[in-house]
Amino acid sequence: MIEARHLIQRFHSRRGAVVALDGVSLSLQAGEWVIVRGPSGCGKTTLLFAIGGLRAPQSGEVRFGAWDLYRDMSPERRAVFRSQTVGFVFQQYHLIPYLSVLENVLTPAIVRPDPAADARARDLLERFGLRDRLNHRPAELSTGERQRTALARALLNQPRLLLADEPTGNLDETNVAIVLEALRAFVRDGGTVLMASHDERAFAQAHRVLRMMQGRIVS
Amino acid sequence: MGDSFHVERVERSRGTSDDLAVWVALDKAQQWLGQPGRINAILALECVCHSESLGQISAEIGRILPDVQVFEFSSMAKGRAEVRQRAAEAARAAIAAEKAQRFRLRAERERLFAWAVPLTSVWAALWLLIFSFSNVRARRSEIGLLRAFGLQWARVLLFFLAKAAWIGLLGGLLGAVAGLGAAMPAAGEGWSWLLIRSVTDPGRVLLAVLAGALLSVAAGLGPALVAARQDPADILAEE
Numbered sequence: 349m350i351e352a353r354h355l356i357q358r359f360h361s362r363r364g365a366v367v368a369l370d371g372v373s374l375s376l377q378a379g380e381w382v383i384v385r386g387p388s389g390c391g392k393t394t395l396l397f398a399i400g401g402l403r404a405p406q407s408g409e410v411r412f413g414a415w416d417l418y419r420d421m422s423p424e425r426r427a428v429f430r431s432q433t434v435g436f437v438f439q440q441y442h443l444i445p446y447l448s449v450l451e452n453v454l455t456p457a458i459v460r461p462d463p464a465a466d467a468r469a470r471d472l473l474e475r476f477g478l479r480d481r482l483n484h485r486p487a488e489l490s491t492g493e494r495q496r497t498a499l500a501r502a503l504l505n506q507p508r509l510l511l512a513d514e515p516t517g518n519l520d521e522t523n524v525a526i527v528l529e530a531l532r533a534f535v536r537d538g539g540t541v542l543m544a545s546h547d548e549r550a551f552a553q554a555h556r557v558l559r560m561m562q563g564r565i566v567s
Numbered sequence: 568m569g570d571s572f573h574v575e576r577v578e579r580s581r582g583t584s585d586d587l588a589v590w591v592a593l594d595k596a597q598q599w600l601g602q603p604g605r606i607n608a609i610l611a612l613e614c615v616c617h618s619e620s621l622g623q624i625s626a627e628i629g630r631i632l633p634d635v636q637v638f639e640f641s642s643m644a645k646g647r648a649e650v651r652q653r654a655a656e657a658a659r660a661a662i663a664a665e666k667a668q669r670f671r672l673r674a675e676r677e678r679l680f681a682w683a684v685p686l687t688s689v690w691a692a693l694w695l696l697i698f699s700f701s702n703v704r705a706r707r708s709e710i711g712l713l714r715a716f717g718l719q720w721a722r723v724l725l726f727f728l729a730k731a732a733w734i735g736l737l738g739g740l741l742g743a744v745a746g747l748g749a750a751m752p753a754a755g756e757g758w759s760w761l762l763i764r765s766v767t768d769p770g771r772v773l774l775a776v777l778a779g780a781l782l783s784v785a786a787g788l789g790p791a792l793v794a795a796r797q798d799p800a801d802i803l804a805e806e
Contacts, residue, residue: 393804402715403800424719431717438803442712459717505716 349540350399350509351375355408357394357563368394369405370563378508381531381541383550386560392544393439395560396511399542400434401426431460435502437512439544441494443486443501449473449493450482453501460505472500476526492523499530510534512543516550528553570599691738691779692786699731699790710794711802720795727791728784735783739776 357369368391376382376399384392397403399410404418411417412433417426435456443452450469457465473479476496486494495515502510510531516524524547531541532553543550551557559567580586597603625637703710710723 397800397804400715402803403798427714427717427719429717430715436715438712440803442708442803444709444712455713456716459713 349376349378349380349412351411352395352399353409353411355395355398355405355410357391357398357403357405367391367563369398369408371408372560372563372565373408374399374558374565376509376540376542378540379535379538380556381535381543381554383543383545383554383557384560384565385544385546385551385557390560391563392560393513396513396542396544400436400509400511401430431456431505433508435505435507435510437495437498437502437510437515439513439517441486441498443494443497445486448483448485449478449489449497452486452497453504455501456505462505465504468506469500469504472503473497476500476530492519492526495519495523496526496530499527503530503534508539510539510541510543512541512545514545514547515543516545516547524549688782692782695731695734695783695786696789698734699727699787700793702730703727703790703794706794707797707802710797711799714797714799715803724791724795727794728787731783731787731791732780734787735780736776738783739779742779743772743775 352372352374355369355372357367359366359368366389370391372391372395374382374395384395386392394403398405401410401417401421409416409419412429415421417429421429444455447455450473453469453473454465457469462468470479470482473482476499478493478496478500481489481493481497486497489497499512499515502512512531515531516527519527528550531543535541541554543554545551558565578585578590591599593606593608594603597606600606628635628637714720714723
């Protein structure tokens with residue numbers, strides 16, 4: 349479905365160069381759940397962003413079908429690719445503080461309007477146990493509820509690829525179970541999950557668990 | 568003359584040679600002077616004439632009636648002409664004074680506007696610039712998120728420019744209303760729609776409102792470009 353080849357990404361800071369991706373290659377199939385584990389700063393988030401069409405690597409390619417996301421697609425076309433194909437769950441949730449839970453879940457529909465989006469958002473929130481929280485603001489939610497809201501938002505546009513950065517970090521058992529069940533259902537329906545995680549509870553659910561160190565996939 | 572006189576009335580003193588005149592009916596005067604039908608009068612009291620034109624009238628009568636002796640009875644006409652002249656001069660002077668006063672006021676207004684309008688515009692633009700930058704900063708996470716979801720940078724730019732234009736339009740309208748509000752009581756006329764309509768040039772109000780929007784868009788362009796060009800990956804990774 350999507351394939352990364354020889355990705356290289358270096359960042360330069362005052363303390364010197366940091367190699368975030370050092371020749372990473374990775375292939376993801378439809379209906380596959382892959383977890384990337386590794387210490388903080390090993391390049392997990394950079395890999396997710398590169399595969400999601402958010403940040404171009406300095407070299408290497410990310411192929412989606414016959415297309416290289418960064419060589420064959422303009423930034424505008426890549427934006428369309430993201431809106432149609434990719435769902436993101438960010439580590440910090442990035443919920444918009446002045447919008448309600450329902451409105452937050454509907455934000456991808458701003459980019460890609462769909463008359464059925466409202467019904468789908470309500471359905472997702474019902475599935476994630478947030479029916480009673482539709483009109484609450486993010487500040488009024490627990491950490492688990494925020495994470496579930498972010499997951500519902502990522503699934504709103506029915507993406508084919510879900511990129512999740514530590515989606516179970518800081519969650520209690522109940523919330524971890526809800527999130528993992530949602531990801532399992534997504535994969536069962538043919539979706540692909542690439543997830544950065546330290547959470548051993550998630551490892552058992554994935555088809556593959558890759559270990560990253562200093563920008564490389566080591567096992 | 569062998570006749571008795573009855574004084575009908577005494578005219579009000581005018582301070583002219585008329586005060587020494589005796590006014591009698593023309594037929595009586597012809598009779599007393601033994602020249603019936605030979606003496607006549609041309610009453611030209613309502614004409615707009617003065618001393619020069621009276622001479623011209625006398626000359627013309629002399630040409631038409633060569634045997635007639637013409638006496639000008641001009642004092643009333645002269646007096647009226649003088650009064651009219653004085654009134655006209657006074658009116659001209661008043662108009663000139665009014666024009667000068669208006670010119671002075673206009674010059675003062677123009678001097679004031681020459682620095683007040685640019686200063687106010689720069690101040691407003693600066694304020695809008697700061698407001699727009701702080702708005703972009705406050706919505707950084709939101710912009711990054713929507714860009715990650717596939718929002719085109721041009722739409723981000725358009726959003727911030729539209730917001731700036733809206734603020735400018737609103738500011739222009741409020742400014743026009745506030746300006747009128749300040750001008751009406753200062754003119755001592757109080758409020759009335761009729762007055763507002765009579766002193767308000769709709770074209771200028773429209774121009775002010777559009778200029779406000781344009782200024783706002785110009786001030787918001789930089790921050791809007793910054794917002795549109797932000798790298799969503801940078802924003803989402805750093806927060």
